[in-house]
Structure formats: structure tokens, C-alpha cells
Amino acid sequence: MSGLPTHVDIRDVSLRDGLQIEEPIPLSAKLDMLAAIAATGVREMEATAFVSPSKVPALADAAELAAELHNFPDIEFSALVASPNGAKRAIAAGLRSIEYVVSAADGHSRANVGRSTAEATALIPEIVAIAHDSDVTVEVIVATAWDCPFDGPTAPQRVLDVVAAATNDAVDRLAIADTIGTATPRRVTDLITLVRPLIGDTPLGAHFHNTRGAGLASAYAAVGAGVTRLDASVGGLGGCPFAPGASGNIATEDLVYLLRDSGIHTDVDLAAAIDAARVAQHAVGHGLPSALLRAGDRIPG
Amino acid sequence: MSGLPTHVDIRDVSLRDGLQIEEPIPLSAKLDMLAAIAATGVREMEATAFVSPSKVPALADAAELAAELHNFPDIEFSALVASPNGAKRAIAAGLRSIEYVVSAADGHSRANVGRSTAEATALIPEIVAIAHDSDVTVEVIVATAWDCPFDGPTAPQRVLDVVAAATNDAVDRLAIADTIGTATPRRVTDLITLVRPLIGDTPLGAHFHNTRGAGLASAYAAVGAGVTRLDASVGGLGGCPFAPGASGNIATEDLVYLLRDSGIHTDVDLAAAIDAARVAQHAVGHGLPSALLRAGDRIPG
Numbered sequence: 001m002s003g004l005p006t007h008v009d010i011r012d013v014s015l016r017d018g019l020q021i022e023e024p025i026p027l028s029a030k031l032d033m034l035a036a037i038a039a040t041g042v043r044e045m046e047a048t049a050f051v052s053p054s055k056v057p058a059l060a061d062a063a064e065l066a067a068e069l070h071n072f073p074d075i076e077f078s079a080l081v082a083s084p085n086g087a088k089r090a091i092a093a094g095l096r097s098i099e100y101v102v103s104a105a106d107g108h109s110r111a112n113v114g115r116s117t118a119e120a121t122a123l124i125p126e127i128v129a130i131a132h133d134s135d136v137t138v139e140v141i142v143a144t145a146w147d148c149p150f151d152g153p154t155a156p157q158r159v160l161d162v163v164a165a166a167t168n169d170a171v172d173r174l175a176i177a178d179t180i181g182t183a184t185p186r187r188v189t190d191l192i193t194l195v196r197p198l199i200g201d202t203p204l205g206a207h208f209h210n211t212r213g214a215g216l217a218s219a220y221a222a223v224g225a226g227v228t229r230l231d232a233s234v235g236g237l238g239g240c241p242f243a244p245g246a247s248g249n250i251a252t253e254d255l256v257y258l259l260r261d262s263g264i265h266t267d268v269d270l271a272a273a274i275d276a277a278r279v280a281q282h283a284v285g286h287g288l289p290s291a292l293l294r295a296g297d298r299i300p301g
Numbered sequence: 302m303s304g305l306p307t308h309v310d311i312r313d314v315s316l317r318d319g320l321q322i323e324e325p326i327p328l329s330a331k332l333d334m335l336a337a338i339a340a341t342g343v344r345e346m347e348a349t350a351f352v353s354p355s356k357v358p359a360l361a362d363a364a365e366l367a368a369e370l371h372n373f374p375d376i377e378f379s380a381l382v383a384s385p386n387g388a389k390r391a392i393a394a395g396l397r398s399i400e401y402v403v404s405a406a407d408g409h410s411r412a413n414v415g416r417s418t419a420e421a422t423a424l425i426p427e428i429v430a431i432a433h434d435s436d437v438t439v440e441v442i443v444a445t446a447w448d449c450p451f452d453g454p455t456a457p458q459r460v461l462d463v464v465a466a467a468t469n470d471a472v473d474r475l476a477i478a479d480t481i482g483t484a485t486p487r488r489v490t491d492l493i494t495l496v497r498p499l500i501g502d503t504p505l506g507a508h509f510h511n512t513r514g515a516g517l518a519s520a521y522a523a524v525g526a527g528v529t530r531l532d533a534s535v536g537g538l539g540g541c542p543f544a545p546g547a548s549g550n551i552a553t554e555d556l557v558y559l560l561r562d563s564g565i566h567t568d569v570d571l572a573a574a575i576d577a578a579r580v581a582q583h584a585v586g587h588g589l590p591s592a593l594l595r596a597g598d599r600i601p602g
Contacts, residue, residue: 004487147599182599185521186305186563210514212599213555213592217518220486247592254514262487291514291548298448298483298513 007265009229010252011044011205012037014280016059016080017249018237020049022284024058029283030065036276037234038072040252041267046099046231049080050089066093078139082113084123087130087138096136099175100127102166103143104158107150108179112143121162124169132170139173140166141207145191147182156194164198173203175229178218181211181247185221192225205229210236210247210289216258219250223264230255235277235288251290253277257297271301308566310530311553312345312506313338315581317360317381318550319538321350323585325359330584332369337577338535339373341553342568347400347532350381351390367394379440383414385424388431397437400476401428403467404444405459408451409480413444422463425470433471440474441467442508446492448483457495465499474504476530479519482512482548486522493526506530511537511548511590517559520551524565531556536578536589552591554578558598572602 014037015030037045047069053060062079069077078097079090090098102120103109109117124140131138142162147153159176166174176195178188188206195204206222206229208215219230232255238248253273256266270292277293315338316331338346348370354361363380370378379398380391391399403421404410410418425441432439443463448454460477467475477496479489489507496505507523507530509516520531533556539549554574557567571593578594 152600180599181596184559184562185518211592211596212558213511213552214517214559216515217486217521217559220518220522251514257513258485258515258518261485291512295482295512298481299453 004224004262004264005228006263007228008223008259009044010042010255010266010268011046011078011229011231012040012042012233012252013046013231013249014233014235014237015065016046016049017231018233018280019058019284020056020238022058024060025283027061027064030061031068033276033280033283034068034072036279038075040272040276041269042075042252043267044076044078047077047079047095050086050093051080051082063089063093066095069094081127084126084130087127091131091134091136097139098127098131098136099139099141100124101141101143102162103148103179104162105144105148105151105154108144108148111150117158117162121165124166124171128169128171137172139175139205140171141175141177143177143179145176146178146187147180149180156191159191160194160198163195167199167202171202173205173229174199175205175207175231177207178209181209181215183208183218184214185217188218188221189225192222192227196226203229205231207231208250209238210250213247215247215250216254219255220258220262234273235280235293236290237280237284237288239289247289251277251292253290253292257292270297305525305563305565306529307564308529309524309560310345311343311556311567311569312347312379312530312532313341313343313534313553314347314532314550315534315538316366317347317350318532319534319581320359320585321357321539323359325361326584328362328365331362331366334577334581334584335369335373337580339376341573341577342570343376343553344568345377345379348378348380348396351387351394352381352383364390364394367396370395382428385427385431388428392432392435392437398440399428399432399437400440400442401425402442402444403463404449404480405463406445406449406452406455409445409449412451418459418463422466425467425472429470429472438473440476440506441472442476442478444478444480446477447479447488448481450481457492460492461495461499464496468500468503472503474506474530475500476506476508476532478508479510482510482516484509484519485515486518489519489522490526493523493528497527504530506532508532509551510539511551514548516548516551517555520556521559521563535574536581536594537591538581538585538589540590548590552578552593554591554593558593571598
């Protein structure tokens with residue numbers, strides 16, 4: 001861990017990854033969350049996904065939500081897509097930034113999108129062309145980068161193959177995702193160290209779940225290894241709502257606390273992030289796993 | 302983080318720090334926990350504390366519990382003490398290893414033992430003499446090493462003064478404790494880096510709570526900075542039992558998972574630690590915050 005950056009970009013993914021497996025909530029509740037999250041000062045948010053409404057009913061209102069985003073001109077919103085058609089829908093709805101997910105493990109890739117990793121990778125140029133034709137940026141997110149729920153541990157070379165293809169295809173950003181929350185810091189350092197030489201100046205992000213308690217440790221390791229962008233959700237939204245306390249994404253407020261005390265600036269105000277976690281907890285109607293939501297900052301506000 | 306050790310010693314503190322603020326449970330329930338924790342293969346356990354029974358009623362059975370420890374000859378048991386008198390009681394009860402706590406912050410020290418940090422530090426030679434006269438080892442634990450609930454951030458020099466005095470007084474081991482769960486990895490690295498040059502070959506441990514979600518990240522940072530001993534409790538016992546989900550000590554099983562996947566050996570079997578966490582959960586009668594207790598190992602057993 002040879003030196004930490006002075007700034008890390010946090011992308012709040014509460015409205016997409018955080019809500020994806022929750023029971024659907026009304027658009028008005030999402031807009032309440034959006035306003036609270038915007039008030040934290042965060043500069044980037046994953047707003048929704050343009051995927052099959054029957055597969056992800058919680059995000060079936062993607063176009064309606066997208067129509068509200070112009071009210072927050074200071075935030076860069078992105079949407080997740082899983083196909084060229086999804087990319088077209090996102091752009092038609094007004095998104096200026098899309099995320100295309102490729103699972104590095106065949107098992108997860110087939111279960112998720114009905115395509116092998118190689119087939120999903122082969123779609124990157126078409127998606128980049130669709131996006132760049134409209135001056136929209138594309139991030140490729142490599143899912144199941146450490147472990148797959150079907151295939152077990154993911155061979156690093158499978159991740160590197162996707163990364164190399166995406167870099168070659170001129171994507172604007174890359175991210176590595178711990179989709180099922182199994183990563184630990186040394187494995188994170190090892191993989192990021194292999195990824196970095198392949199990507200030139202392409203900004204590199206990472207996405208962790210706190211499922212096995214190591215989400216923040218992994219995020220800190222990632223930052224130490226050269227990642228400058230981290231996904232997080234307020235309250236740690238994104239766990240299974242039917243397993244109380246089961247952790248979802250790393251909590252924005254817990255991450256901001258750790259980074260602040262490590263001398264790493266983010267644009268996110270900690271007290272406002274705790275407030276936003278409360279709004280999210282109210283919106284979904286059950287407790288969230290965030291630590292700061294319970295314990296508060298060590299420094300009185 | 303210039304190289305990780307190949308082995309870390311875990312001390313399970315479930316029976317002392319884990320139970321300290323719980324409602325008292327019967328000795329038989331403690332012995333069930335002890336047997337389950339012993340079955341994990343852990344080599345060291347903090348069994349109890351010889352302190353005021355009126356202040357810590359959950360540990361009022363210290364002598365009775367100590368009388369059972371001979372049934373586990375492969376485990377090194379320790380007990381926490383706060384005074385020379387406590388040291389004498391622990392040794393009389395048969396303990397071969399004692400921990401003397403000195404709070405680096407005056408506020409916490411006075412609230413906890415009615416003495417300033419300097420006054421508590423000045424007792425180290427007497428406690429070492431009492432212990433060494435009976436061939437008992439002494440560890441000095443520097444509490445509130447990062448923050449104090451009364452005084453705020455602890456000046457590192459206050460920690461270093463206690464460490465230097467304890468080293469000079471020939472204690473057998475040292476540990477640095479994040480008493481209120483506020484530490485984060487960079488602050489951990491920074492403090493351990495200051496401590497290490499002062500202590501020669503004295504083994505150095507660290508003690509973290511997961512109150513603000515950064516317990517494992519801090520533990521991993523400590524190991525990277527030269528700590529070879531970590532405290533943990535099964536299930537993450539040690540939180541406030543009246544705040545569901547509030548985290549206590551870092552959970553043994555979550556720590557073992559992280560260390561194993563980082564190539565760091567411990568003597569603790571992960572599946573057995575999860576079993577022991579279940580026993581502890583049953584013993585205290587409420588849910589515990591451990592992540593592995595919910596999510597399980599990533600590798601099927």
C-alpha cells in the first residue's frame with residue numbers, strides 16, 4: 001500500500017443497487033431519497049437500470065425516474081445496462097452516462113444475461129459506439145471479479161481479458177465488482193495490481209458489498225492499490241430485506257468516515273450522509289446495516 | 302503495508318470483553334461457550350476480569366470460572382486486572398497470564414479506575430513484580446489509544462509514554478486498544494508505526510471494536526504495520542445488548558475469514574468459529590452482529 005490518494009470519488013448506488021432487490025417503492029419515495037443523497041454533496045449517482053422490468057420490478061420506473069434527474073444539474077447520473085438495447089433505452093431517457101456489466105464468470109454471466117463472458121464482452125464495441133455517437137460515456141463493470149456464486153473463485157485472467165478488451169474498445173471508465181461480497185483486502189490488492197498495467201489512464205473504480213464484513217477493508221485496500229472511484233449506498237442498502245442485518249453495499253457514511261480519518265477527501269458530507277441513510281431506512285421500511293447510522297461520528301457535530 | 306506476517310495469534314475475548322456489558326449469564330452457559338470456543342483450536346482466551354463485582358456483575362463469577370480452566374490444558378487463559386490487588390486475586394485463582402489496562406486518556410482512566418494515566422502507569426512495576434514472582438506473564442493494554450469518550454482524540458505521545466514505561470518495566474506483552482471503536486486503518490498504521498521502535502522484541506497486539514464498521518479494516522492495517530496478535534470475540538459479542546445490531550469486538554469468524562484469504566494462518570478453524578458464535582448467540586439470548594454467522598464461508602464446507 002504505497003501511498004494513498006488525496007481524493008476519492010464516491011458514486012452513490014442507493015437508487016439502483018441499493019433498491020434492486022427490495023420490494024418496489026413509489027417513485028415519490030425514490031425522489032425523497034434522491035434529494036437527501038444529493039444534499040450530501042456527492043457528485044455521482046447510479047440512478048437506475050434499463051433492464052427487464054419483469055426481472056427487476058423495483059426498477060421498472062427507470063424512464064419515469066430519469067425524467068426527474070434534470071432537477072439535479074450538479075450530479076452526474078448513470079444507469080446500468082446489460083445490452084445494446086438497454087443502452088439505447090437509457091440514452092433515449094436522457095442519461096449521459098451508462099454502465100455496461102460483464103460478468104467475468106461464465107456461470108453468473110449466463111444466469112444474469114443469458115450470454116457467456118466472451119459473448120457479453122463481444123458486445124462492448126457496439127455499446128461504446130451507441131454511447132459515443134450520442135456523446136454519452138461508458139463504464140464497463142467487471143462483475144464476479146473475485147468469486148461467482150455458481151463457478152466459485154474467478155481466475156484473475158478472466159477479469160484481465162475483459163479489462164483488456166474494454167480498454168481496447170475505448171471505454172471511458174472501468175470498475176471491478178465484488179458482486180457477492182466475498183472479497184478481502186489482500187485479494188483486492190492482488191487483482192487491482194494485475195489490472196492497473198492494462199488500462200493506461202482509464203479511471204478505475206471498485207464496488208464492494210459488506211456481506212462478509214470485509215467491505216470497508218477491501219475498499220481501503222483498493223484505494224491503496226490505485227482505485228480512485230468507489231461505489232457505496234446510504235445506510236448500506238442492498239442487502240436482502242428478508243434477512244435483518246444482512247449487509248448490502250458498503251455504507252456511504254461508513255466509507256466517508258473511514259476515508260476522512262485517512263486524510264482522503266470526498267465530496268460527501270458525513271452528517272448529511274447519515275441523514276440520507278435515515279431517509280432511505282424510512283423509504284424501505286426496515287432497518288439498515290450501516291454502523292454510523294447507529295454509532296454516529298466520533299467527532300460531535 | 303510492507304509485507305504481511307504468515308501467522309497471527311488470535312486471542313478470543315468472548316468470555317470477558319464479550320460478556321462484560323451483557324446481563325449476567327450462568328456459569329454453565331459460560332462453560333458451554335468456553336467448550337465451543339476451545340473447539341475452534343484457538344490457543345489463547347481472555348477468560349474473565351478480576352475487578353469490582355459491583356461494577357461488572359457479569360464477571361462476578363471470576364474465581365468460579367477460573368477453577369474450571371484446568372480442563373482446557375492446551376489454551377493459555379488470561380484475565381484482565383485494573384490494580385495490584387486484582388493481579389493478586391487473579392494469580393490466587395490460578396491464572397498464569399494477566400492483562401493490566403492503562404487508559405492513555407486521563408478522562409477514561411479516571412472514570413474507569415479513579416486514577417490518572419500517570420498514576421495507573423506508575424503501578425506497572427508493582428504489578429510486574431507480583432506476577433513475575435509467581436512466574437505469571439503480564440500484558441499491558443493501552444486503552445483509549447486513539448480516542449476517549451471524555452477527552453476526544455488521544456495525543457499519540459500519551460500512548461507512547463505508557464508504552465515506553467511498560468517496556469522499561471519489562472512487561473511480557475503489549476497491546477493497543479481501540480476501546481470505543483473509532484479507529485480507522487490509516488490512524489492505526491500511523492500509531493503502530495510510532496509504537497514499534499519503542500518496544501524491541503516485545504510481542505505487540507491490537508484490540509478493535511467494529512462500532513463504526515472499520516474494525517476489520519483496522520485489524521488488517523495493524524497486521525500490515527507489525528502487529529502479530531489480535532483480540533476478537535465469537536459472533537462479535539461485546540456490543541450493547543440493548544441496541545440490536547450494534548457491533549462489539551471484531552468477530553473471530555469474520556477475522557479468520559479475512560486473514561485466511563490473505564494467506565495468514567491462525568490456529569482457528571472457521572467452521573468451528575461459526576459454530577461457537579451460534580453457541581454464544583444462544584447463551585446471551587439475542588442476535589449477534591457477525592457477518593459470517595449470516596453469510597457463511599465463501600467456500601462450501
